[in-house]
Amino acid sequence: MDEKTVDMLSANPNTLYIGGDLGSVEWKLAATTRSSSSQKVSETSVAAFDLEALCAWVDELRQRFGLGSHSPVVVCHEAGREGFSVYRALMRCGITCLIVDPASIEVNARKKRAKTDRLDARMLLRKLRSYMTDRDVFQVIRVPSEEVEDQRRPSREYDRLVHERTQHCTRINSLLALHGIALPFGEHFVSMLKDARTPTGEPLGKNLQAEILRELERMELVEHQIAEIQKDLKRAVEAAKTKVDVQGAKLGELVGIGPVTAMTLPREFLWRDFQNRGEVGAAAGLTGTPHVTGTSTDIEQGISKAGNKRVRTLMIEIAWNWVRLQPESTITLWFRSRQDGTARTRRKTIVGVARKLLIALWRYVTQDIAPEGARFRAASA
Numbered sequence: 001m002d003e004k005t006v007d008m009l010s011a012n013p014n015t016l017y018i019g020g021d022l023g024s025v026e027w028k029l030a031a032t033t034r035s036s037s038s039q040k041v042s043e044t045s046v047a048a049f050d051l052e053a054l055c056a057w058v059d060e061l062r063q064r065f066g067l068g069s070h071s072p073v074v075v076c077h078e079a080g081r082e083g084f085s086v087y088r089a090l091m092r093c094g095i096t097c098l099i100v101d102p103a104s105i106e107v108n109a110r111k112k113r114a115k116t117d118r119l120d121a122r123m124l125l126r127k128l129r130s131y132m133t134d135r136d137v138f139q140v141i142r143v144p145s146e147e148v149e150d151q152r153r154p155s156r157e158y159d160r161l162v163h164e165r166t167q168h169c170t171r172i173n174s175l176l177a178l179h180g181i182a183l184p185f186g187e188h189f190v191s192m193l194k195d196a197r198t199p200t201g202e203p204l205g206k207n208l209q210a211e212i213l214r215e216l217e218r219m220e221l222v223e224h225q226i227a228e229i230q231k232d233l234k235r236a237v238e239a240a241k242t243k244v245d246v247q248g249a250k251l252g253e254l255v256g257i258g259p260v261t262a263m264t265l266p267r268e269f270l271w272r273d274f275q276n277r278g279e280v281g282a283a284a285g286l287t288g289t290p291h292v293t294g295t296s297t298d299i300e301q302g303i304s305k306a307g308n309k310r311v312r313t314l315m316i317e318i319a320w321n322w323v324r325l326q327p328e329s330t331i332t333l334w335f336r337s338r339q340d341g342t343a344r345t346r347r348k349t350i351v352g353v354a355r356k357l358l359i360a361l362w363r364y365v366t367q368d369i370a371p372e373g374a375r376f377r378a379a380s381a
Helices: 003-011 051-064 085-092 117-131 146-177 189-195 206-239 243-251 259-270 277-284 309-325 330-337 343-367
Strands: 016-022 026-033 042-047 073-078 096-100 288-291 299-303
Touching: 016 051, 016 117, 026 051, 026 117, 042 051, 042 117, 073 117, 085 096, 096 117, 146 206, 146 259, 189 206, 206 243, 206 259, 243 259, 243 343, 259 309, 259 343, 277 309, 277 343, 309 330, 309 343, 330 343
Parallel strands: 016 073, 073 096
Antiparallel strands: 016 026, 026 042, 288 299
């Protein structure tokens, strides 16, 4: 929801505010209006996703508070495992929904404090009323379209499958290492496994060989699925039908950015509308967090790590490839000028490269401003 919509809802005296603690079984809800006192709060519980009961309660509140039959309603809840399903269901019912980042909500620092779903709903209601006049109360999560969210699935599945393949590979190597054997993976792995001998000249047990072969079958299945996803992403780059596909195709023109990376970054990050470079760095969690108080020495606590962790991980990987494959780029020259030969400096400086590169790529796909000194693939040229 944009700032203009928030201002309109805040200015309307008939707006109904609802704070909700949404569980998988039951929703605890608390409601009030802008003009009502903090003590005048109505509470209820409805079954999860029982939209009929929720709408009936909203109609009852409109009558109780003397609001119009079509007065606007704003619901606020924390982000959770339900994702954006609650948001879309409420929006289809004509109810404005705000999804709050739980980490951005200030809480009581006491060691022991009462915490129930009912109290959480009332707390969110108070925060919501304050948010309408002060945007710094909490951070609202941007909701992607259903199309963009669905387009994220291949890249996220790809990451999980790569991790799973590593697990299978590590497991097989560990089983062999228990008996002092190391075998390279390849087309002759099965025959080498049957002929393998321990340092004492004994063959591997039948049960151990069977376990390794089953593990190998699962790894081969994962590799097949990885190859299928890579083909799908490559076809999406070539077709470039949607906005994120067009952005991915443009990123794929740059040397050092492969098809999977080119299609992942727009789906995870660049689909959002940023106003300036500061928003880009902050949304990715790649901005610094200085700690300066009184006359103490300035302390840099590292990057904030807010936002999408997949984007940060991806940008660090792209940054290392960039300084290796784009030697004449301005960003690469900036990286080299700050090296003193230590690994620690390289690790710290690469974060700056990732931030600068993310901003440069954002400008490239939205404003068609290519990164300075960057090389493009011959086919694209």
